[in-house]
Amino acid sequence: MSHRFAAQRLKNALQHLLILAGLALLLAVPGYLLAGSFGVIWAFGLVALTLYLGGRLPPRLALARTRAGLLQRYQAPELYRVLDILYYRAGLKGEPQLFLVPTADLNAFAVGDAREGGIAITAGLTRTLDLRQLAGVLAHEVSHLRHGDTRVMSMAATMTRLTIWGAFLVQLGLLLMLPMVLAGELRMPWLELLLVAFAPSTSTLLQLALSRNREFTADLEAAALTRDPASLASALQVLEHHQGLWLTSLLLGQRPPSWFRLLQTHPPTEERIRRLLALAERQPPRRPSPRPYVPDDPLRLQPPEPLSHRDWLWRRPRR
Template structure:
């Protein structure tokens, strides 16, 4: 069981880290904006991010999930999964009806879209067919935690800031390219500080966004355990997920790549997440049923397949 004071401390640390990372993203975005148009460029770039975030918050989760190739999974097709999700929603204090979606992918994956007032969770066919009821409970609790904390909205803002940084640095590069003949003729000098800024800003923005994503994933794991009281269930699901991921990499490269750079990942390493879960595994139990029980769909779901889409 996760101690309440430990979870509160983790939430506080997560909040402070989120503020610092978003502050770093704001500063990184402001630099090319200032180089392009002075204080007005900073104001316009930040205003564009705010407008983008507001527009994305108005977009219903069902539209985003539909664009990703997921379709609504009715309770008649998966009553046990819906019952499990309703239990988790109630425990998380979410008053909206659970919105469950299905994607016909063999990959073991699930993701949440939206916030606590308008959100949905998508699950893949591989997830439903390969995870046990206990493991599925841990994964769904993780996604419910994302919804409750509005993680997808936070990451949408970070993504908008990263894209805006890339666009602004590209505009600065074009401005330098246009003025390059004049500089070479002796009427000016190469702005080395500006060149360094536009070279570093996009990479720094991406790294900050990835750090923010990893931070939210750690917190969602803790919140999931607070909902289920079963860290071993989520840890077991992570083992299955890592086993599939390792098999996919081995089939792609002939063997698993020996080096994975931690700060280039959207999620923390599976080993690190399992280690953290093991630290709070004081009294493991299975609140969602036997560890060997799976919950297949009652009937196959006719879903339009989309090529080229990769699930997180």
Template sequence: MPIGTLRLLHSRLKNSLQTLLIMGGLALVLAVPGYLLAGGLGIVVSLGVVMAVAFASSRVPARYVLAEAGAGLLDRHQAPRVYRLLDTLYERAGLTQPPQLFYAPSSDLNAFAVGTRRDGGIAVTDGLLRTLTLRQLAGVLAHEVSHLRHGDTRVMSMAAAMTRLTFWLTTALQISLLLMVPMILAGDVRLPWSLLLVVAFAPSLSTLLQLALSRNREYTADLDAATLTGDPEGLASALNVLERHQGRWLATLFGRYPPAGLEWLRTHPPTEERTRRLMKIDELPESSLHHPLGDHGHKPAEINERPGPIGRRYWMRRWR
């Protein structure tokens, strides 16, 4: 069934609504132990801590991880063709900041966005650049550009902060239950069943909601990448390559298909479902019909020079 502009808009609205509902669920799960510990003040303090932690973690730790991984900043003369591709994707995505591409000397096939749309970039591994064609790389880069465009790094940082704080609050509730054991045994206090239920299920429920949010943002980024490149087949092909290279451990452990219940514990949706959705996209907005690579998509990405690690001082200078 063709997916035109109206259906693309419908899919985006649906994914956005799902994001709001999941974030609301995370906030509700966090609010319950906060309320049991300190009433209304506990809810306010908990949500305030989440906002502060999410704001800080979305600006610093991702860059710190890049430095720890030995990543380097690729200049334009080192990867001119990839930067021309990124320029087009940034322009179509409405990102006004110049693109930044980081190189990690790892044989893994991976790419990820760091920072925000105002001061962020995309990191790619050496294995990814050596394995994918430019057409496939365009789909992967467009996927990461979409994460920057929609602020997914900050959304996921907030979700992670909610999950961690829920775990800490339920740990505090467990300690309070242990302190109440003598009074419960003496019959002075009734067994607080509501407290037991919160302690038992809140951390797991929060984790499952966080994983569901991650899968939701991946679907949204796939759809957005197809509109940016005008080539959903390119991203679908890249996903299949990544699955062949990095999904082998699942085949080794579980046979060809992992157990169905395992899907709930994934940060990314199943590749089969992602490619199925991409291949259903037959109509795209007029602005995305011209592929940014022209007729050069079958060629590999060329890196003229591998950069050295940028180190921690680079990030310190960036924020002065």
């Protein structure tokens, strides 16, 4: 089992590095065409500046418009007990922070990183999943915090945006050169034109591929943290049943075409479930709990007071 985890982690890490290298190369193309080596340095300098400024902003600002509130331990004791175990196994030293978003949507996401961050879950998710399934979802988000995936995806998004802007400037410059090309004073730079034509779309596809890679890795880490891959697989099956209905109705019952997967930020749910269940088959049998959680009983969550924009901006929520 450990060898399988190690091999999959290595594969995901290599894919991660190759995708980031591809994004960097695509960003370098318009930078070089615009200003040579200086343009490349300038482009990567903007990426570094964006990451630095983004790291200075409190990650909880991402929750400012969601009407989220910080759940205290007495308001969600079961979930905090799960988080304490997951943080310990993940080696995270910070105090767990759990936020509740008052919406019926089924969603969970991580904000910030291992140093200063937390996990937000929606009220709809707590009403739909049982505690074991929620543990798998929380472990997935803890993995995102552990590996700083929000920062990684922020860097990838910045590189893609700069590639798009740089390609636009190069195309604008080529358009301004068109009269001289028609007059025979300059040759049409077909190679450069081809590169900048495909750079934005290729960079976007690589960014989406990176997102799918990080989701697969978070699934794998969640299985290791909970030691129960079937918990996350079960949660994904429930989420797919509820959220996959819109796509089925849109396509009139047909399966989405294979190319549609390239435009998704998450891997196909059936593939994620298949991988997790394959890991679960190699797990030793789980010991029955002396006090099993009954899925039909809802979690006793006391909804927190939503914080105002001023609270999110100027101070860290008090525990």
